[in-house]
Amino acid sequence: MLMEDTIAAISTPIGVGGIGIVRMSGNRALEIAGNMFRTKNNKKLEYFKNRYFNYGKIVDSEGNTVDEVLMVIMRAPNSYTKEDIAEIHCHGGIIPLRKILKIAIQHGARLAEPGEFTKRAFLNGRIDLAQAEGVMDLICAKTESAAKTSLLQMEGALSSKIREMRENLIDIMARIEVTIDYPEEDIEEVDKEQYAERFTFLIEEIDRLLSTAEQGKLIRQGIKVVIVGKPNVGKSSLLNALLRENRAIVTDIPGTTRDVIEESLDIKGVLVRILDTAGIRRATDIIEDIGIKRSKQSIQEADLILWVMDASRPYDDDDLEIAEDIKDKKKIVVLNKMDNPMVIDLQAINDHIGNAPVIKTSVKLGKGISDVEDCIHDMVMGGKVLAQDEVLITNLRHQEALIRAREHIEEALSALEKDIPLDLVSIDVREACDAMGTITGETVTEDLLDKIFSEFCLGK
Ligand SMILES: Nc1nc2c(ncn2[C@@H]2O[C@H](COP(=O)(O)OP(=O)(O)O)[C@@H](O)[C@H]2O)c(=O)[nH]1
Ligand SMILES: [Mg+2]
Structure with missing residues (x-):
């Protein structure tokens, strides 16, 4: 996937609808949109305001009208992907949609992969990975409760919890590393007690989150x-x-x-x-x-x-x-x-x-x-009521990451108790930190990203 490419896709479902949307994102999105769009008074696209509808028509390479449309542009970085975006709102039939997509591609756009718009939003730092997954879950939600939970996740409720815990771990790691770097300054028993307390607190927090996983799975799947x-x-x-x-x-x-x-x-x-x-x-x-x-x-x-x-x-x-x-x-x-x-x-x-x-x-x-x-x-x-407005672990991937993080924190805690050298403790803290980071995407591999986004829908 090349981020320099300008990508294009039909973002609305394929079928018959009043309106359909073709979306483009990338460096050349506005140029391409300008080349295929004509307004009545020949207003140039560079004069269009951000996020305003502009009425006009899409023309093919011979200048023939393909459809009457509304064009919206969103200039970087104020867009979903943080790139330039052009959205063409045309009639929601398969022929106008496909024709408009084809013209965009003739002008230099490339067909987007599934989830590629959201992937760019993630790679460009607009949302984190858990939020991106929340977007997809909201799209796929079939019940009110599933929609509510996904919305919370999309808005970053889970991410901020994870980030808080991760920052806590990073802080512990930094403190430990200082002690390792200056071994002459003997580490105090008090410090160890403090670390142990913080590990225990983190384990409790993780357990609380993990205890929502069963309900989360129920709501999502x-x-x-x-x-x-x-x-x-x-x-x-x-x-x-x-x-x-x-x-x-x-x-x-x-x-x-x-x-x-x-x-x-x-x-x-x-x-x-x-x-x-x-x-x-x-x-x-x-x-x-x-x-x-x-x-x-x-x-x-x-x-x-x-x-x-x-x-x-x-x-x-x-x-x-x-x-x-x-x-x-x-x-x-x-x-x-x-x-x-x-x-x-x-x-x-x-x-x-x-x-x-x-x-x-x-x-x-x-x-x-x-x-x-x-x-x-x-x-x-079993007599329980569905949780409302609560952060839930709905995703198996997140659940597994939390379990991994918990295991490493447990290890770190027991190493502390056994008076094992602090540099060994810090290895587990780092592992726990990395496990947490896979949820929000800070420590995720390219392969995993590809896998996650390939399950998204086209045009999102
Ligand atoms: N008398 C009566 N007939 C029923 C009832 N429920 C279904 N049927 C009839 O039983 C037949 C078989 O139903 P169907 O739903 O195809 O059964 P299936 O083979 O188990 O899927 C149909 O003629 C239904 O109309 C019921 O409560 N009472
Ligand atoms: Mg039957």
């Missing part, structure tokens, strides 16, 4: 709920009821949901990714068999199972097989079709479900659906 059960018991109907829409195929023929269908829903602020599976039974054909294998695989990955049964049919060997497949999983039993006379033997089920909650529903009559939602929420949250 949500949980995976897998609906299992014999064919025709009402799994797809239940999913539809939960989604209040009709994406899964519902039919009377057993075994029609042959693949795994995934949908997302927001249950009281918890992102629930819910998977409808092919019914599990001894398959009668190859395609169904593939579906059943996939169902079993998704069971392995599930955080929670919804085991749906048809209460108007007896409990049989197919149920026994399912019971076996999900025996180690957290689960909720849904007894569906309660609008029909109940046939299923509750005693027989009880022997196979452990202490899983049992909920009676009639998806057909719309009964019991909210009980299923409540139960999912309770099982996930």
Whole structure:
């Protein structure tokens, strides 16, 4: 990636929309924008005010109008990337967007890589790495709580906590190094006690942050709920009821949901990714068999199972097989079709479900659906409420870095206690410091940066 390049990308989703945006950033962004843009009175781009809309049209190399647009320019360093930025707000169809992007490239821009605008914002020091990740998380947030947490991170709430701890470590390191450099000035016991106190404080701070990781993961990634059960018991109907829409195929023929269908829903602020599976039974054909294998695989990955049964049919060997497949999983039993006379033997089920909650529903009559939602929420949250306005560790990368930092601080602390020479203590302090720095990006490798930003979306 060359920072001297001027990059260009379509920043709005590809599809049909009222407005679409092509964005450019780099040394030549304004020159290129000026070359492809015409205003009515031929006003030159250099006279445009920062962050003001300018009405005009985009022309191709033959001077033909491509679209009527609004052009906004943001001169360095007052822009998202701290470079010159030009944004072309055109009509949100794929043809004008692609044409405008192509013209920008003909004039010398290069196609941006995913996340490259944000990467530049990071490399140019406008935001740190945790903030950059917050930007992406906000874009991908599917629930209010996920959006709120990402926003906090984007604004630097996590970064300032990390930075504070890191500065603390740097200060300790500097003090230790002074002592090492002037060994004749014997280090006082008091100093050691002070270091130990500060290490202990840091460990407590890290533990407090780490204790939010479980909730953070829940908020950011949500949980995976897998609906299992014999064919025709009402799994797809239940999913539809939960989604209040009709994406899964519902039919009377057993075994029609042959693949795994995934949908997302927001249950009281918890992102629930819910998977409808092919019914599990001894398959009668190859395609169904593939579906059943996939169902079993998704069971392995599930955080929670919804085991749906048809209460108007007896409990049989197919149920026994399912019971076996999900025996180690957290689960909720849904007894569906309660609008029909109940046939299923509750005693027989009880022997196979452990202490899983049992909920009676009639998806057909719309009964019991909210009980299923409540139960999912309770099982996930275990009585807790979602944290609001609190810094949470939502990112596995940050969690791992904190764990590494904690280990080194622990080492440093125990070295102090064992009267191990201070220069050895300082090695661990430095390692802890570096681990912290990977969160905010001060001590991050080029490879890791590439990996992080490659997961961003194009145009951001
Ligand atoms: N009587 C009754 N029929 C239901 C209920 N829920 C679903 N069904 C019907 O059961 C059949 C199978 O449903 P489906 O959702 O495709 O089952 P799946 O194979 O488990 O996904 C369909 O005809 C549904 O309309 C219910 O609560 N009561
Ligand atoms: Mg189905």
